[in-house]
Amino acid sequence: MATLARSEVLALDRAARARPRIPSGVGGVLPGTLLVVLALLGPLALMLRYSFNRFVPGELMVEGLTLANYAKFLHDSFYRDVLLTTLWVAALSTLICLVLGFPVAYALVRQVGPRWKSKLLILIILPLLMGNAVRTAAWMVILGDKGLLAALLSGMGLTPPRLMYTPSAVVIGLVSVTLPFMIVTLQSVLERIDPVLEEAAESLGAGHLTILRRVVLPLALPGLLAGTMLCFILSMNAYATPVLIGGPQFHMMAPEVYQQVAKAMNWPFGAALAFVLMTVTLVLTTTANVLVQRRYRRWSE
Amino acid sequence: MSRAGIRRTYGAISGAVLVFIVLPLVVIVWVSFFANRILAFPASGYTLDWYARALDTDAFRDGFVTSVETALFATAASLTLGVPASLGLVRGRFPGRDAVQALLLAPMVVPGIVGGAALFIAFIEVEALLDIQVAGTLGGLLVAHTLIALPWTIRLVSASLASADRAIEEAAASLGADPLTVLRRVTLPAIRPAIVAAALFSFVISFIDLEKSIFLVGPGRTTLQIALVNYLEWNLDGTVAAVAAVQILIVGTALLVSDRYARLAQAF
Numbered sequence: 001m002a003t004l005a006r007s008e009v010l011a012l013d014r015a016a017r018a019r020p021r022i023p024s025g026v027g028g029v030l031p032g033t034l035l036v037v038l039a040l041l042g043p044l045a046l047m048l049r050y051s052f053n054r055f056v057p058g059e060l061m062v063e064g065l066t067l068a069n070y071a072k073f074l075h076d077s078f079y080r081d082v083l084l085t086t087l088w089v090a091a092l093s094t095l096i097c098l099v100l101g102f103p104v105a106y107a108l109v110r111q112v113g114p115r116w117k118s119k120l121l122i123l124i125i126l127p128l129l130m131g132n133a134v135r136t137a138a139w140m141v142i143l144g145d146k147g148l149l150a151a152l153l154s155g156m157g158l159t160p161p162r163l164m165y166t167p168s169a170v171v172i173g174l175v176s177v178t179l180p181f182m183i184v185t186l187q188s189v190l191e192r193i194d195p196v197l198e199e200a201a202e203s204l205g206a207g208h209l210t211i212l213r214r215v216v217l218p219l220a221l222p223g224l225l226a227g228t229m230l231c232f233i234l235s236m237n238a239y240a241t242p243v244l245i246g247g248p249q250f251h252m253m254a255p256e257v258y259q260q261v262a263k264a265m266n267w268p269f270g271a272a273l274a275f276v277l278m279t280v281t282l283v284l285t286t287t288a289n290v291l292v293q294r295r296y297r298r299w300s301e
Numbered sequence: 302m303s304r305a306g307i308r309r310t311y312g313a314i315s316g317a318v319l320v321f322i323v324l325p326l327v328v329i330v331w332v333s334f335f336a337n338r339i340l341a342f343p344a345s346g347y348t349l350d351w352y353a354r355a356l357d358t359d360a361f362r363d364g365f366v367t368s369v370e371t372a373l374f375a376t377a378a379s380l381t382l383g384v385p386a387s388l389g390l391v392r393g394r395f396p397g398r399d400a401v402q403a404l405l406l407a408p409m410v411v412p413g414i415v416g417g418a419a420l421f422i423a424f425i426e427v428e429a430l431l432d433i434q435v436a437g438t439l440g441g442l443l444v445a446h447t448l449i450a451l452p453w454t455i456r457l458v459s460a461s462l463a464s465a466d467r468a469i470e471e472a473a474a475s476l477g478a479d480p481l482t483v484l485r486r487v488t489l490p491a492i493r494p495a496i497v498a499a500a501l502f503s504f505v506i507s508f509i510d511l512e513k514s515i516f517l518v519g520p521g522r523t524t525l526q527i528a529l530v531n532y533l534e535w536n537l538d539g540t541v542a543a544v545a546a547v548q549i550l551i552v553g554t555a556l557l558v559s560d561r562y563a564r565l566a567q568a569f
Contacts, residue, residue: 025393028385029401032451035382036404039448040411043419050422104318107311120319122560127322130552131509133529134545138325140537141332146341148328180322208307237412239512244533254414254512261418262516271422274415281412 051271069272079256079273083280086253089167089242090235093174097182097231098224100175105186106216110195121184128180132240139173139245140164165247173241178231185230189223190216221296229285236281253277326549333542340537351539352547361544363521364528368508370439371524375446375507376500382447383454384496388488390455391462409452413512420445421516441517442524449510450503457502457563461495462488498563501555509552 054064073079104124108117127135142148143163150160163169193216201211217224242252253273260270336346355361389395390402408416424435435441465488473483489496511526518527525548532541 025389025395025398028387028389028393029405030389032382032386032405032455033401035444035448035451036407039420039423039444040408040416041404043423044411044416046423046426047419100314100318100321103311103314107315111308111311118564122557123319124322126553126556127326129505129509129556130326130549131526132511133509133526133533134329134548135325137529137533137537137541137545138329140533141340141542142325142328144340144537146339148342151342176322176325179318183318233412237414237512239414239515240530244530254412257414257418258515261421267422270418274418278412278415 047271050267053268055266055268069269082251093171093235094231096175097179101182104183109190124180136240136244143169170246173245174235178234181230182227185227193219330546333546351543354540355543360528364523364525368525371446372504372507374443375450376503378447379450379454379503387458406452408448417513417516445513446507450507454499457499458495461492465491494562498559501559
C-alpha cells in the first residue's frame with residue numbers, strides 16, 4: 001500500500017476540516033463511551049467472571065469455573081434470609097412511597113399554582129441531594145432512644161416505642177430517601193393528563209375516588225410503574241440506611257456485598273452476591289413491567 | 302365528599318409528607334447547636350462549640366478537602382467528556398446512537414455498590430498487572446467520580462441541546478461561519494445555562510456519593526461522606542450534626558444557583 005506524503009496528509013486533513021458540518025457525532029461520544037466501557041462494563045464483566053472462580057483464603061486470583069458461589073448462596077439460610085429481608089423491606093418501602101407520593105404529586109399538578117409548584121418541587125428535591133450519610137444521621141437523631149420522637153411522645157405522656165435498630169426504622173429511613181423520586185416521577189406524568197377528562201367524568205356524576213380509579217390511575221399507569229421501579233431498585237440497593245439505622249443485627253444485600261468484597265476479600269462470593277442482587281431486581285422489575293403493561297392494554301380497551 | 306373536602310384531604314396529606322421529607326434536615330441543623338454531649342432531646346443549652354470541634358477533627362477536615370478536590374475534578378472531567386458526547390448524541394447521525402446513549406447513561410442505572418465493587422476488583426487486577434497502586438489513590442477516586450457525574454451532565458446538556466433552535470446554527474453556517482465558529486459563537490452560548498447547571502449538579506452528585514467511594518478510599522484518603530459514616534458507626538454527637546449542617550449549606554446553595562439556570566426537576 002502506498003504511503004501518503006506528509007503534505008498530502010495535511011491537505012486531506014484541511015479538506016476534512018473545511019467540510020461544512022457540525023463536529024462529527026462519533027468523535028464527540030467516543031471519549032465518554034470509552035470511560036463507561038473501561039470503568040463500568042469491563043469491571044462488571046470481570047466481576048461476573050470472578051463469581052465463577054473458586055475462593056482460597058489469602059489468595060485473590062484463583063482461576064476456576066464453578067457454580068459453587070451461587071450454590072453457597074442458595075444453600076446458606078443466612079444469605080437466603082438476607083435476600084428475603086431485602087425483598088420485603090424494599091417492597092414495603094416502595095408501597096408506602098406509592099401511597100404517600102401519589103396524593104402529593106396530584107396536589108402539585110391539580111391544586112397548586114405554577115409559582116408555588118416550582119418552589120415546592122425544589123423543597124422536595126433538595127433533601128434528595130443532601131447525601132445518604134447526612135439524612136441517615138438525621139433519622140438517627142429523630143428515632144434514637146433519646147431522640148426527637150421519643151421526647152415528643154413522652155411529653156404527651158406516652159411510652160415511646162423502641163425504633164432504632166428495628167426494621168421499621170429502616171423502612172422509615174428508606175421511604176424518606178426514595179419518596180422524592182416517586183413524587184417527581186408521578187408529577188411529570190400527571191402533568192401530561194388533560195384535566196378536561198376529569199372534569200367530564202365529574203360532570204357525568206362520578207365521585208372523586210371513581211375518577212381516580214377509572215380515569216387518572218389508568219392514564220398515569222406508565223408513571224406509577226416508572227416511579228415504583230425506581231423506588232424498588234433504590235431500596236434494594238440501599239447501603240447507609242440498613243447499616244446505620246438497622247444496626248449490626250440487621251442485614252440487607254448491599255452491605256453484604258461490601259462486606260464480602262472489601263472486608264472478607266472473598267471476591268468470588270461477593271461477586272456472586274452482587275449478581276444475585278442485580279438479577280433478582282431486574283427479573284422482578286421486568287416481570288412487573290410486563291404484567292402491568294398487559295393489564296394496562298386490557299384496561300384501556 | 303365535597304370539593305373543598307377533597308382539597309383539604311390532599312392538602313393535609315401533602316403537608317404531612319413535606320414535613321416528613323424536610324424534617325430530617327431541619328432537625329440535624331437544629332441539634333448542631335445543642336450543648337448536650339451526646340445528641341438527645343431536649344437541649345441542655347445552646348453552643349457553637351461543635352463547629353469548632355468539627356474543624357479540629359482531622360477525618361472531617363481532610364475528608365472535606367478530598368471531597369472538594371474530587372468533586373472539582375469530576376465536574377471538569379464530566380463537562381469535558383459530557384458536552385461533546387451530548388453534541389454527538391443530539392446533533393450527530395451515526396448507527397447505534399440509541400445504544401451509545403443507553404451506554405452513556407448506564408452509570409446512573411447500575412447500583413452504586415455493584416459498580417463500586419466491580420471497579421474495586423478491576424483496580425486491583427490492574428495493580429497486579431502493571432505493578433502500580435490504583436485502589437485507595439486519588440486517581441482511582443477521580444475515575445469513579447467522573448463516571449458518576451457523566452450521565453447527569455449528558456442528561457441536562459442533551460435536553461437543552463434538543464430544545465435549542467437549529468435554524469440559528471444553519472443561518473450562521475449559511476453566512477459563512479465554519480463549524481467551529483458556529484459551535485463557539487452559536488451552539489455553546491445557547492446551551493450555556495445547561496452547562497452551568499450541569500457543572501453545579503455534577504459537583505453535588507460527586508460530593509455526596511457514598512456507595513461507590515466506599516470501595517475506593519484508602520488509609521489517609523477518605524471522602525467526607527465516608528468519614529461521616531465511619532464516625533456515625535460509633536458516635537452520635539454534635540460534631541456530625543455540625544458537619545451535616547455545613548454540607549446542607551454548601552449543597553443547598555449549589556442547587557439553588559443551579560436551579561436558576563435549568564429546572565432541577567428536569568434532571569430526574
